[in-house]
Amino acid sequence: MITDQWLGSTLSSASTRKKSAFVSRLMAWGKDNQRDFAWRHAKDPYEVFVAECLVQRTKASQVEPIYREFLKNWPDFISLSKATHHQVTSVIRPLGLEYRAKRIRTIAKLIVHLFGATIPDDLNELKRLYGKGLGDYTAHAILCFAYGQNVPVVDTNVERILKRVFSVRARKDGHRDRRLWAFAAQLVPRGKAKYYNWSMLDFGALVCPAKNPLCSSCPILEICDYGQDRIKRTDKISRN
Numbered sequence: 420m421i422t423d424q425w426l427g428s429t430l431s432s433a434s435t436r437k438k439s440a441f442v443s444r445l446m447a448w449g450k451d452n453q454r455d456f457a458w459r460h461a462k463d464p465y466e467v468f469v470a471e472c473l474v475q476r477t478k479a480s481q482v483e484p485i486y487r488e489f490l491k492n493w494p495d496f497i498s499l500s501k502a503t504h505h506q507v508t509s510v511i512r513p514l515g516l517e518y519r520a521k522r523i524r525t526i527a528k529l530i531v532h533l534f535g536a537t538i539p540d541d542l543n544e545l546k547r548l549y550g551k552g553l554g555d556y557t558a559h560a561i562l563c564f565a566y567g568q569n570v571p572v573v574d575t576n577v578e579r580i581l582k583r584v585f586s587v588r589a590r591k592d593g594h595r596d597r598r599l600w601a602f603a604a605q606l607v608p609r610g611k612a613k614y615y616n617w618s619m620l621d622f623g624a625l626v627c628p629a630k631n632p633l634c635s636s637c638p639i640l641e642i643c644d645y646g647q648d649r650i651k652r653t654d655k656i657s658r659n
């Protein structure tokens with residue numbers, strides 16, 4: 420069993436040099452490879468909120484047409500708060516996971532009721548929506564992508580990259596682990612959080628997925644604990 424103490428000491432022992440090498444390599448990769456989605460040009464926090472609700476547990480590339488239609492039907496929190504369950508379900512049905520229709524309407528109503536139809540730019544305020552369909556990931560995504568704050572986003576992709584590169588052996592749902600969030604926060608380059616977080620998400624999808632990561636051509640291989648072990652294991656097998 421991995422103890423809290425063990426996890427904590429592992430996180431703090433990652434060297435500053437390794438952390439900064441990781442960030443600069445990731446950012447360099449992002450410069451040439453970052454994906455372009457409509458919501459990455461969004462200026463309105465409502466649009467960022469809608470995108471983050473729609474991409475959860477869904478391939479981002481499938482979301483774009485639904486996202487556009489959704490905004491055409493409900494351009495703000497007030498209109499969304501008045502939509503019926505059937506109306507919202509009929510638009511997001513192609514994405515599956517129809518429970519999201521209830522969740523997105525519930526949050527919209529709360530934002531109208533509690534915050535005058537403007538989503539807060541403060542984490543403590545956003546926490547008032549926790550348990551109603553909003554969690555750490557979406558709250559941080561709103562703070563970063565809508566308000567430009569220097570905060571990390573940690574989903575299962577980001578969790579996997581941090582575990583592999585820095586040998587963090589957090590529990591299985593490490594993206595809910597406060598200490599993993601604290602470690603992720605140390606890496607976020609000030610003033611470039613949006614760009615960095617997008618690079619992380621895209622890197623997890625394109626280079627370092629759960630199955631068959633592209634270690635041999637990965638720009639982070641040199642400093643990645645998991646990748647180095649994997650290459651050594653493959654060499655050993657091919658020599659035998």
Ligand code: SF4
Nearest residue numbers: 627632634637643646
């Ligand atoms: S070397 Fe492999 S495991 Fe490490 S970050 Fe790259 S793709 Fe992921």
